[in-house]
Amino acid sequence: MAGGGSGRQRAAMMLPHLVRTLRNESLKPSNRILPSLRRTFSLYDQINLIDNVPKDQLRFRWYTDTGFTVNDVKYEGSLLVVENKVMAWTPKTFSDITPESLSVFKILRPVPEILILGCGRYIQPVSPQLRQFIRSTGMKLEAIDSRNATSTYNILVEEGRATAAALLPYGVE
Structure with a gap:
């Protein structure tokens, strides 16, 4: 000693x-x-790490202030990604995200394990009503900025997890 x-x-x-x-x-x-x-271990940097993706699997390749690139196809505006399908989604701002805007999850079977909610440029607090709705569907919620939401979606899908994404463009504040 x-x-x-x-x-x-x-x-x-x-x-x-x-x-x-x-x-x-x-x-x-x-x-x-x-x-x-910080940059070395950022989820954002992992967005394109996995390039050998099966042809039928969706992979976010990039994001912009106004949209996203999924499997080399550019989409403008908000997106809803469910069961390997990309759909236009009506919310333009975070306050537009309501249980009604996510009503597809009332009828969708099987229900995804997790919903990645891309809030735009910044993480936003999710209202108790929206949290309760998502919980009532049986999904878990991960609300993060849209940049990290795209890479998180890619990682979870690569792991074989049933994942859905509801994303506002990164430029939404």
Whole structure:
């Protein structure tokens, strides 16, 4: 124990010297191009990691402020993706998302395990009424920004999970 304490004291005494040395050391050009850890582990960066996708499986390839690219087909506006089908969806803003706008899930069988709700540019709080409706269908809800919603959908489908997505374009705030 006593030896451990003196080691800590030595480390504490060396810390100011180490900090001064690191501050004075200039970055080498090769160090400047490394991506940040945040970017390295972002779900967004995983959107196109899986390129060997079966032809009949939907895969979000890109998003814009006004729409999405799914399997190399560009779609404008909001989308509802259910059972490997892409449909135009009427909500234009987050406040337009209601149980009525998701009423397809009242009759759809089998019900997807999870609904990915792409809120636009920012995550929005989901109203208790909408949460209750989604819960009553038997689905779980994941409400996230549309950028991460597309990559989350891709990952869950790749895992073989029954997933639906209701997405507002990324430009919606």
